[in-house]
Amino acid sequence: MYFSPWVNSTHAALHCCYIGLIMKKILLLLFITLIATYTYAQNRRGGGGNGGQRQPRESRIPGGALPFREVIGVVQDSAGNKMEGATIKLKTAKDSLITNSVDKGKFTFKGVTSATFVLTVSNVGFETVVRSMQLSETSRSLELDPVILKVQSNMLGEVTINGAPSVVYKTDTVQYRAADYKVRPNSSVDEVLKKMEGFEVGTDGTVTHQGKPLTKIRLNGKDYIGGDLTQAIKNLPADIIDKIQVIDDYGDQAKRTGIKEGDPQKVLNITTRADRSVGNIARVNGGIGNNDRYDGRVYLQRLSGNEVIAVLGGINNTVNGVGGGGSSGGNTQTGGPRLNYRNDFGKKIKINASYGYNFRNVTSVSESNGYRLDSLGRTDFVRSSNRLSKNKTHNFNFDLEYEIDSADYLKVSPNYSYNSAVNSSTSTNLQTGLIHQDIRGGNSSGNTTPAYGAAVFYQHIFKKPHRNASIWMSYNHSDNEQDNEQNNNIRYYIDSNSTTRDSLVHRYISRSNISKSFSTHLTYVEPFNLESQLEFSAQMNSRSYDNQAYTSNIDSAGRNHLVDSLSNVYQYSFTEFRFGANYRINKTKYNISLGVTAVPTVLDGSKASLGNVATHRTNFNLIPIARFEYVWSKEQRFSINYSGNPSEPSFNQIQPVRDESNPQNPVIGNPNLKPAFNHNINAQYNNYIIDSKFNLSGNVYASFIQNQIANNDRLIPDAYGTLKNETSFVNIAGNHYYGGNYNVSKQLDDRKYNLSLNGSINYGHSVRMNRDLAYIVTNWHYNERFGPRINPNESIEFNPYVSFDVNKTFSTLPTSTNTNVQTTALAVDGKFYFMEGKTFTFGYNASKNYVRGLPSNITRNPLVINAYIEQNFFRKKNFTLTFQVFDILKQNNFVNQVNNGNGVTNTLTNALSRYFMFSAKVYLQKWSGAPSKHGKFMKRMGDGSFIE
Template sequence: MKKLHLWIFIITLFVSMPGYAQQLRVVKGTLVDSAGVPLIGALVKLSTATDSVRAASDINGGFVFNNVKFPQFTITASYIGYDTYKKRIIPDASGKPVIIDTIRLKTSSNSLAEISITSVTPVRVKEDTIEYSAAAYPVRDGDAVEEVIKKLPGVTVDKDGNVMANGKPITKIRVNGKDFFGTDVATAIQNLPADIVKNLQVIDDFGDQAKLTGVKVGEPQKVLNINIQEDKKKGYFGRATGGIGNENRFITNLKGSTFKGDRMLSFDGSMNNTNIRGGGGDGITDTKAAAFSYRNDFNKKLSLDAGYNFNSRDNNAISTIFKQNNYQTFTRYDNQSSNNTNKSMNNQFWSNLEYKIDTANYLKISPDIAFNSTSFNGRGNTVTQIKKTGSVRDNISSNDNATASIGMNVFFNHKFKKHGRNFNISANVNFSDNDNDRDARNDYANTDSLGNITYVKQFQLTAYDTYGKRAGSNMTLTEPLNKYAYADITYNYNSQSTETGRDTRDVDPVTGKEVFNTMLSNNYEYQFVTHRVGINYRYVKPKFNYMMGMNVQPAVLKGQDITRDINTHKETLVWIPSARFVYRFTKQKTLTFNYNGRSNQPTFNQLQPITDNSNLQNTIAGNPDLKPDYTHGFNIDYNQSDWTSGYNMFTNISYSRTNNRIVTTKMMLPDAIKQVTSYVNTNGFYNIRGNYEIAKPFAERKYILTYYGGSAFINNIAFTNMERNVAKNLIIDQGVKFRIFLKDVIDAELNTAYSNNRTNYSLASSAARKTDRYSLSLNGRNYFFKDLSLGYELSQVVNRGFSASNNANPTLLSVFLEQRFLKGKTGNLRFQAFDLLNQNSGISRDVYDNEIVDRQTNRLARYFLLSFSMRVRKFGGGNAGNNNGPDNRR
């Protein structure tokens, strides 16, 4: 019996030992500084001689490790600016959770420059915000914040300074929550130095109402908010640059900002003819620009941000365009060449005045004034061929346009004493006046099927005068139903009125005599008025929230052709549902779903009941019977990040369908080489898109591997010769990027991508089309002897499926050599060689309905430039021109 008990004991011990050896437990604790303030995003590590696990502290300074298998371990906690904490932990054998005593980190006495940035939290994901720590994406001393933005996962910056975040454009830059340089994103990201930035936030902005009440309806705008370090809010910085090169190339730039607490004044002025910042990729552009930005919190109640933007562009573009229009029994080919000069001058003043009247009332007033002028002069030649007929058109045209507008938006919000009850109202008004003068000279040589040639000359002068008024208001009343539920009652009013006068005269090419053209001249007015009433139900909890709503929108569209005494009157009623759902799996994983609808009215040109024959080969007739279209769609976003390593994943899928979509109709008369274009409402248009990006850092973010790509399917509708033609367009993109950053050694990115674009048509006469594009690029800088830098941009593009063109697969190589010198490394001397192989050319393909357009345009070719820049700065008592104290912590 004793032996039996002994065997039972041995077997039980044998079975339980592995379970005890693999005992899983919970380890948790809290991190604070010496004053007891929680430390957010600190790095906490549990390690043994052979293994380790990591976590980051949350918003309360807490950290937790689940399923820890170590029987004993060493805990390490680190945070930038603090001494590292380290302690050996030997838990008891009970398996109960291990509660670490509150860890208090002491401020480091060592130089900040020696502290590792491994404790920095690179990425945080919130409901509508992705926040990036600037310290986690270090750049070269003296770089602008643009260089930091280029490194952010999911964010791209093109050569013109346009910023895209998760596939959508950034429409505004803000500094500490206030608008910075208005909508001039390129100027804003070039103006701020990187080393004064604390963090950057990509925000889905639903407007002022959402900020104050949480009511989020409609489609958000992508906004990038840049927060400045507290110790950099007193001081100034500035940079001046000048350079000259061969081919009469030059650049000049002066920028700077001053800070004093919440007051900030910034200036950016530049002149260049190197297609930098606003010059665009096509043609050769001479650019002059200036921008001012001012912001100040006068007191706790009153604040102002305002600015002025000026831009002048002089562009010369030489292009060739090859078009194919597919019809049931024939194909029309157009081969065009043109030499065009475009000049523009834009002036804009904007402002936001915020007044926090008291704790219950808030007022915001936002005026906007703009004046823009453009002039165009062009010369072109078009060769058209259809079966055995053909035409040659030589044209000379010019156009002068001036537009002035003034508008204002007022927003008021009131919070009632009952928690959650809220009322807000906004009103906007805008007036615009546009004057346009155009002259066009066309010489036609038409060849019929028998080879007979007919010559036609045409010379027309046209003057437009358009006056527009737009007014609208929006009201929302929010009523709490219980602790988590709310009801929103909304009303929206919008009115748009346009008055247009058009005077067209035919000019005799020989005598110069002008004859009034009654067919192309008229006075026309139209008004579009909508009322939208809706109710939303919202449910808000920490883990998730959702909103469901229904809106009804009656609309009235009226038009009057005063010259011909023709009246148009259309009334529509649409029901517009809306929905939003947000679920936070964890603080690092968020799923968002949005559904909404919108209605759009036809444009004036589409409604105008006249036939425009200024181009005899393509006359355009308006349709006064057009109805407004209605689009409804949804999108789903999923964000996931690792706050410790900086791993980030973003995926998105969206779908939209448009009813009563306004599409073009084309009637072709092949014997006359003449196309008649008009407009009609139709159904069947929809598209679905999806994209993703996964960024995986390695070795404390010294290396980042990014996979990105997406696809889109577009079902488009067109009518050719009264036949409905469905174009099914499929686009597939895939790319891989690898970035490397080794301090004072290299900062570079290798990017390779593939794109496939194919279109199939429902009409048998329209042949399927397919293009492929492969691209490879290498951009970066290498550093030598601390102050010498070698920069390079290398790209290779291979195009397949385009029409024959010169240099369809360019290899572009640009390099620069830069030396820093003077006290504090404030001087930079740069020698730049642009497009060393002299292959810069732009080609593209667009598919519109039954039309395929291959385009090639001249671009700035090889040049050399020598430039010098100098910067000055002083923050928090530092000396001008030097980077003292905290500036060097990265």
């Protein structure tokens, strides 16, 4: 076990302090000058409380006593948490000053007339600290030691009031103070997130914040275990958290330069408590159940300031949910390790490396039915399938940061991944109506995709404040090789009973797809003053593709015969340049950005399989840039921004030849297609009222698309007297989308009761084409959710939930049928704690759906109930035995409906969801205090990283 050397250093310093005091008594009269100097040196090296106060940092200037000086300090509690809202009084012989601690507990007095004064610091619920200070009169700036306030001994329970808000809204960051959200011992991070305003945590580990999904996780400002959010929040213990931050991340370059382009991704950052930043954590969980269910996880971590060593592994066989709409459904067996190492080597070099391996095997048996629409009529279908997929993935990521000097910074980030997959399926597809045919058969495929790349970022900061220049370059390469065998029997009908032909289709398809991308991005910032600046940027993004697909017919003897008309070989490249200029004003209350970006593009391509036909396209766009943010306080702010982005057609959409590589769906390109252009407006408002513990957040958006590229489908006769689909492409106008979401939450009775109301509404208006006929599809989606969390005492947790969801789709296609699906969902989960020490737990969750608008033959209103009992052992409750029962009533048979405007698909997937599981968990952790260096506690950045 490793222990930090700061303990020995502190003991040595205190020992020296003690010797110094003895010498002072003996030699005071003989060597007063020497002893004063010695005592000053000793206090600079050691000392914690008021008796061992080190002298403040002083900034001296030549000459005698100064008429005025500045006094700087910070207020914190005994756990090291910075305390905002404390009252600080400074009294000299001539005057008396008063102020409050602000962001990060800081306070400042300017114009202090004397270096001899009395400092009084107080806050509600804490003991008042009084210090008498006699400092140097020749110092113009005096930085005091942190003032530590202790909780009053007569305060009831753990209720403390420190005047600081639980939620703070900063530019691009929402910050929560974890200490205000109480959870039980040995809880994980996801339990804390469930109590915080604006968060929703799914049973599958997905996390949304104010209606938007979070994509990755960081620990103290750095990517953690490859950014795997789901695994991290289930394994990291809640008691290490100091703050939770939700960050709008525009990338490394934007973080360093302040120049933001494009749309951000939402990132969760966890900053650790100072006293939980040096230590070891171990969590082991093993479970076994019937129906071949099992679940095993191991989590090991070493923390020592900026050094992180984490090992995470697991294997399980679980329910995968319902298929359809891009989801595979069925049952999943998955597992694999993840490794993460992060450390700082001195003040200049930082590394962060992660490796992960994962295997994922999915088996599913699904049934679906629905219809497809055409202006000629409607085709109904009934499908069934049995699928097996096996995937293996390796990922390696490495970051090297080099602080060359105070003006130059370099970051290098190589990456590598390897993916392999094997898939097989058997299926039946019975179609009636406009198209009448039966397809039965099977498919098997295998593919491999190695990929590698690297990114390099360099920044230079000039002597003039805020002036900087940077360059970012990246290269990525991937090579996908895929083999696919299709063996189908297609039966064609001339009427409801009579067949016209049986066709056996046995084909082998070999595909190779190589993609390469290179990007470079230069920025330069020229400040006019501390509040305004000009920002210049230049980008080049180049992507090239080499695609080959060869199709062969397999005869009865198993021999392959290449079919040229079904093969497709083409190459193309797309190069985009961006030249931007932006003027930004940063004021205390508001900031504004206005600018413009010029975007010329070039698309080149050739199709070798059909006479080497070449295509060359150029285009030019001007994109305005507009951002505005107004800040009333750190709890209330409003922002609005506009962005525009062009969207070029793909090569297969503009190729001037007919592509029949899929004989059931030939594709005709349109060389006259124009690029689409997206206009996006987003506005956001956040307000947290401290005294009322009331939070209000809202977001609205509008999107308009010019020259939308749309499919123009038509059914044409095939060689067997039936119909097949032909696709061409056109530009259309009129597509627009609006929407918004809100979150209202109210905490009552010291957070024992949390009321949360969430809602969203989205409207889409899209223009489609069918047989050269334009038609309109509109969609309304409305959702309202109310989910209070009730924790009146240590024995009860009760969390009811109700939601109402409406999804309406209307189409002007003559053969279409409008849909209106309404779902009312009722759910509840909770826990009861029994016995002395609350060591025995009964937990449960139940959900019931009431669905209207689905066909009567597939409507499902399942009642799903899960329950468990749990017993904790030992004083720290760090060993747990659990018995769980899932889907007690065996009703987890939800139906998934997808309506794309051209038809409807309803899917039901096997779940095998009723099973029980017995599991054991062990939680171990040992902490060694806060990180220190040379006997002094290390300071921190705002993202939680420690300053070496």
